[in-house]
Amino acid sequence: MSDPQSQGVQSVARALRLLQLLSQQDEGARVSDLARLAGLAVSTTHRLLTTLELQHFAQFDSDRALWHVGRGAFSVGAAFSRRHNFVAPALPLLRRLRDATRETANLGILDQDELVTLSQVESREIMRAISPPGGRVPAFCSGMGKAILATWPNADIADFVARTGFHPMTKRSHRSLSTAMVDIKRIRAQGYALDDEEHVTGLRCLAAVVWSPQAEAVCAISVSGLAARLPDARLSAIGRQVAEAAADLTLKIGGQRPV
Numbered sequence: 001m002s003d004p005q006s007q008g009v010q011s012v013a014r015a016l017r018l019l020q021l022l023s024q025q026d027e028g029a030r031v032s033d034l035a036r037l038a039g040l041a042v043s044t045t046h047r048l049l050t051t052l053e054l055q056h057f058a059q060f061d062s063d064r065a066l067w068h069v070g071r072g073a074f075s076v077g078a079a080f081s082r083r084h085n086f087v088a089p090a091l092p093l094l095r096r097l098r099d100a101t102r103e104t105a106n107l108g109i110l111d112q113d114e115l116v117t118l119s120q121v122e123s124r125e126i127m128r129a130i131s132p133p134g135g136r137v138p139a140f141c142s143g144m145g146k147a148i149l150a151t152w153p154n155a156d157i158a159d160f161v162a163r164t165g166f167h168p169m170t171k172r173s174h175r176s177l178s179t180a181m182v183d184i185k186r187i188r189a190q191g192y193a194l195d196d197e198e199h200v201t202g203l204r205c206l207a208a209v210v211w212s213p214q215a216e217a218v219c220a221i222s223v224s225g226l227a228a229r230l231p232d233a234r235l236s237a238i239g240r241q242v243a244e245a246a247a248d249l250t251l252k253i254g255g256q257r258p259v
Contacts, residue, residue: 014040015048019057019073023134028066086210086219087119089252094121094221097245101238103225105245106205108144109218111136113164115145123225138167140174143195143207144220150187151209151217151258157184173198192239197227204230206239208246211255218255221246 021037022029029037035045049067052058056072087107094105098121107119114136139145139160149157161177174180187193195205207222223242230238250256 011048014038014044015052018045018048019052019069022058022067022069023073025068026132028061028064028068030065031067034067086249086253090119090210090219090221090249091121093245093249093252094119097121097221097223097241098123100241101223101225103223103229103238106144106222106224108142108220108222110139110145110148113139113160115139115142115148115220117144118219125225125229137199138169138173139164140166140180141169141195141199143193143205143224144222146183146187146195147193147207147209147220147222148217150184150193154181154184157181169199170197170201172196172201190236190239191243194235194239195222195224202227204235206230206235206242208239208243210246210253211250211257213254213256215256215258218253221249 017038018034021034031046031049032042034049035042038045040048049058049060053060053070056070058073059068059070060066061068090107094107097105102123102125104123105121106117108115108117110116115138117133117135117137120133137145139149149160152160157180158177161180166174166176166180168175174183183193192206192208195203195207197203199205203224204227205222205224207220209217210219210221212218221242223238
């Protein structure tokens with residue numbers, strides 16, 4: 001006979017997995033597609049989605065037979081942003097950075113060894129770089145991730161690589177500690193990091209860290225765009241703009257650089 005407590009834990013895990021899948025479907029998803037992605041029976045998937053809908057974590061569009069994330073999920077996500085007191089102060093700076101560079105501006109943190117985008121102000125260009133909020137990227141494939149890692153001692157970076165590996169996403173992604181440390185040295189010298197088509201081929205990103213009141217790299221700000229619009233000749237100027245925005249956010253939250 002199965003343990004009711006274990007069944008309850010399994011149901012919660014399955015429901016949360018469905019919520020994660022819904023968050024990745026901007027146009028909504030059919031129950032059959034969600035069942036396939038989650039590896040569940042359609043009947044089980046429908047039952048869990050209905051439960052999520054009752055709590056406003058999921059929403060069903062009966063006209064199109066599509067499921068979407070509900071307003072309850074937004075409320076929970078907003079609580080996360082409130083706890084990270086740098087998200088709201090960052091928005092005007094991200095807008096300013098977007099307007100100055102005409103490219104997408106982002107805010108991200110290092111979470112469970114990956115870079116997670118928390119907030120974003122999209123470029124007004126028709127063709128633009130977008131890694132939606134909530135998206136996760138291996139730290140060494142991300143400009144923001146590398147900017148944060150560059151604030152760590154070399155020994156800690158080596159330990160991080162030994163524990164997590166590199167998980168390259170393009171032919172330009174780092175695959176060895178020796179090349180990664182050359183990149184880290186460059187980031188420290190110039191004050192900003194460059195993702196040179198290491199996350200997505202054809203996209204570049206420049207990033208700089210924001211410091212907490214405890215003088216720790218609490219998050220990072222970046223500008224991302226098509227490589228064709230971010231040629232080598234523009235990198236230094238945009239890198240300085242990104243670093244200035246990060247410095248302004250540091251001041252806004254009462255942060256300070258390490259002495």
